[in-house]
Amino acid sequence: xxxxxxxxxxxxxxxxxxxxxxxxxxxxxxxxxxxxxxxxxxxxxxxxxxxxxxxxxxxxxxxxxxxxxxxxxxxxxxxxxxxxxxxxxxxxxxxxxxxxxxxxxxxxxxxxxxxxxxxxxxxxxxxxxxxxxxxxxxxxxxxxxxxxxxxxxxxxxxxxxxxxxxxxxxxxxxxxxxxxxxxxxxxxxxxxxxxxxxxxxxxxxxxxxxxxxxxxxxxxxxxxxxxxxxxxxxxxxxxxxxxxxxxxxxxxxxxxxxxxxxxxxxxxxxxxxxxxxxxxxxxxxxxxxxxxxxxxxxxxxxxxxxxxxxxxxxxxxxxxxxxxxxxxxxxxxxxxxxxxxxxxxxxxxxxxxxxxxxxxxxxxxxxxxxxxxxxxxxxxxxxx
Numbered sequence: 057x058x059x060x061x062x063x064x065x066x067x068x069x070x071x072x073x074x075x076x077x078x079x080x081x082x083x084x085x086x087x088x089x090x091x092x093x094x095x096x097x098x099x100x101x102x103x104x105x106x107x108x109x110x111x112x113x114x115x116x117x118x119x120x121x122x123x124x125x126x127x128x129x130x131x132x133x134x135x136x137x138x139x140x141x142x143x144x145x146x147x148x149x150x151x152x153x154x155x156x157x158x159x160x161x162x163x164x165x166x167x168x169x170x171x172x173x174x175x176x177x178x179x180x181x182x183x184x185x186x187x188x189x190x191x192x193x194x195x196x197x198x199x200x201x202x203x204x205x206x207x208x209x210x211x212x213x214x215x216x217x218x219x220x221x222x223x224x225x226x227x228x229x230x231x232x233x234x235x236x237x238x239x240x241x242x243x244x245x246x247x248x249x250x251x252x253x254x255x256x257x258x259x260x261x262x263x264x265x266x267x268x269x270x271x272x273x274x275x276x277x278x279x280x281x282x283x284x285x286x287x288x289x290x291x292x293x294x295x296x297x298x299x300x301x302x303x304x305x306x307x308x309x310x311x312x313x314x315x316x317x318x319x320x321x322x323x324x325x326x327x328x329x330x331x332x333x334x335x336x337x338x339x340x341x342x343x344x345x346x347x348x349x350x351x352x353x354x355x356x357x358x359x360x361x362x363x364x365x366x367x368x369x370x371x372x373x374x375x376x377x378x379x380x381x382x383x384x385x386x387x388x389x390x391x392x393x394x395x396x397x398x399x400x401x402x403x404x405x406x407x408x409x410x411x412x413x414x415x416x417x418x419x420x421x422x423x424x425x426x427x428x429x430x431x432x433x434x435x436x437x438x439x440x
Contacts, residue, residue, distance in 0.1 A: 061424075062431040064092035064100050069426035072413035073115040077122025081138050082415060082424065084432060085112025089129050093138045096417045098434070102141035106134055114158050118182075120165030128156035133170065133185070148185035152178055160201045162208035167225075169211055171198035177213050179225060191223055193230055200261045205268040210289065214259035214273050220281070222289060231289050236273070236281055239294060255303060257281065265309040266316040270339055274299075274307035280321055280331075282338040295338040299399075301325045306412040312421055313437070320423050321399075322409030328425055329399035330437060403435055 067087035075081045081101065082094045089106035106112070110130035117138070118124040124145075125136040133151040134144040152172035160169040167188075168180040175194030178187050196217035204210040211223040218237045221230040236257040257275040264271055271283040279296040286292035299307075300323030310318040310330075317333040335343045407427035414423050414437075421437040 057436070059098065059434045060431050061094060061098040061434065064094065064103060064432070065090050065430045067430060068410070068428050069430065069432060070111060070113055070410050071115050072411045072424050072426050072432065073117055073125075074413050074415040074424075075117040075122045075125075075138070076119050077117070079122070080416065081117070081122070082413065083115045083117070083125055083127075083138060084426065085115045085127055085129075086430070087111045091115065091127055091136065091141065093125070093141060094432075096415075098432075101139070104136070104141040104143070106144070108132070110155075113156055116159045116161055118161055118165040119163055124165070126159055126161070126168060128152075128159050128170070130155060131172070132156075133159065133168070133180070146185065148180060151180060151185065151187075152176070157198065158200045160203050160211075162203040163205060164208050167203070167208065169201045169203065169213075171201040171213060171215075173197050175215060175217070177201055177211070177223075179211070189225055189228070191228065191230075193221060193233070194219060199259060200273075202262055202264045204264050204285075205266050207268055210268075212262060212264060212271060214262045216258045218257050218259065218275075220259065220262070220271070220273055220283065222285065222291070224289065232291050234283065234291060234294060236275065239281070239296075240277060258303075260304070261306050261308075263308045263319070266311045270309070270317065270333075272307045272309060272319055272333075274304035274321060274323075276303040278302060278304055278323065278325075280304055280307045280319065282333070282336065284338050284341075293338050293341065295336065297331060297333070297336070299323065299329060299331070300327060305409050308412050308414055310414040310421075310423075310437075312414070312416050320412055320414055322405070322412045322425065324408045326404065326406045326408060328403040328405050328409060328412065328423065328435065330401040330423075331399050401437065405433065 065086040069086045071085045073083050080096045089109040092103045093101045112129050114128045116126050125138045127134045131152045133148040135146040152170050154173035156172050158171040170178045175198050177191040179189040181188045194215045198215040201213045209225040214220045220234045255276045257277045259273045259275050261274040269285045273281040278300040280299045281296045284293045299321045302324035304323045306322040319331045322328045333339045411426040425433045
């Protein structure tokens with residue numbers, strides 16, 4: 057049965073995070089700077105409105121120090137003590153060039169990645185918050201960022217330019233870039249009927265499985281685009297799951313079920329779904345799936361999407377010469393048609409999903425859902 061956690065916010069909840077610490081705290085952030093910390097039972101431990109009252113767009117607990125909670129609001133990152141929400145313990149002013157969309161911490165808690173509206177990704181050293189890298193290659197809003205588990209110097213970013221990039225922090229350019237519009241256009245050449253229109257694959261959220269080699273990107277075309285990273289950090293294969301009838305807003309690999317390839321997704325169609333990707337050919341190339349293998353998409357001009365207000369209007373731009381070098385690592389990747397099998401669990405939540413957070417609550421595998429409202433909804437995954 058679904059449970060409601062209410063009275064923690066007065067405005068729409070935009071993000072949720074779970075601690076890996078023994079207390080298993082959760083945190084949520086909403087519009088106008090509201091932050092609330094919850095117990096596993098859904099009891100409010102503390103609430104705070106951050107100075108400036110700008111929207112909280114990301115909340116992440118440090119995996120190395122569960123007593124540290126990082127919250128982005130505007131271009132600022134605040135570090136909070138989740139057990140004592142009296143105010144920021146530390147503030148990193150101007151942590152980004154424009155409004156921050158996403159935060160990510162590496163396994164050791166020594167680096168914080170910050171993705172913003174300018175398309176830049178800044179990497180801050182912890183403790184202290186000193187900017188040690190600024191990665192500029194996205195041509196539009198960078199919406200999501202994640203470190204690869206077990207590889208603290210490997211970072212993945214994605215955005216509304218429909219580009220997915222793998223970075224090695226020793227260099228200032230990506231190891232490879234995958235243009236999802238090229239992938240989709242290659243597929244649609246075979247599948248699209250006359251007059252049929254598809255939303256562009258603007259990426260809203262990305263996640264990396266605990267093995268560190270499988271990426272999932274929730275995109276506006278309703279798909280979750282999957283990538284497998286092989287030896288030498290090369291892109292080995294890419295494919296997709298048609299997950300939602302409208303834009304897919306969230307995709308998170310679940311680390312606490314029977315294997316690391318369970319993925320929970322949410323979309324603008326109001327559905328929350330749980331997928332077993334262990335036999336998907338991108339995840340398991342030996343799987344005897346009846347899946348057609350296609351060549352990697354030919355290189356086309358990269359696409360640049362207009363700002364948030366015009367994100368549905370896309371315009372072609374010419375490819376930068378230097379981008380050809382970084383794309384060589386992706387050029388040999390095989391493509392597979394999207395998986396046709398359905399989800400193992402499908403929940404009709406009924407409202408657009410802002411955020412999903414997989415968590416074990418009092419021993420029960422669960423997913424916490426934030427939508428357009430002021431309450432959180434908790435669904436059990438125990439029927440699996």
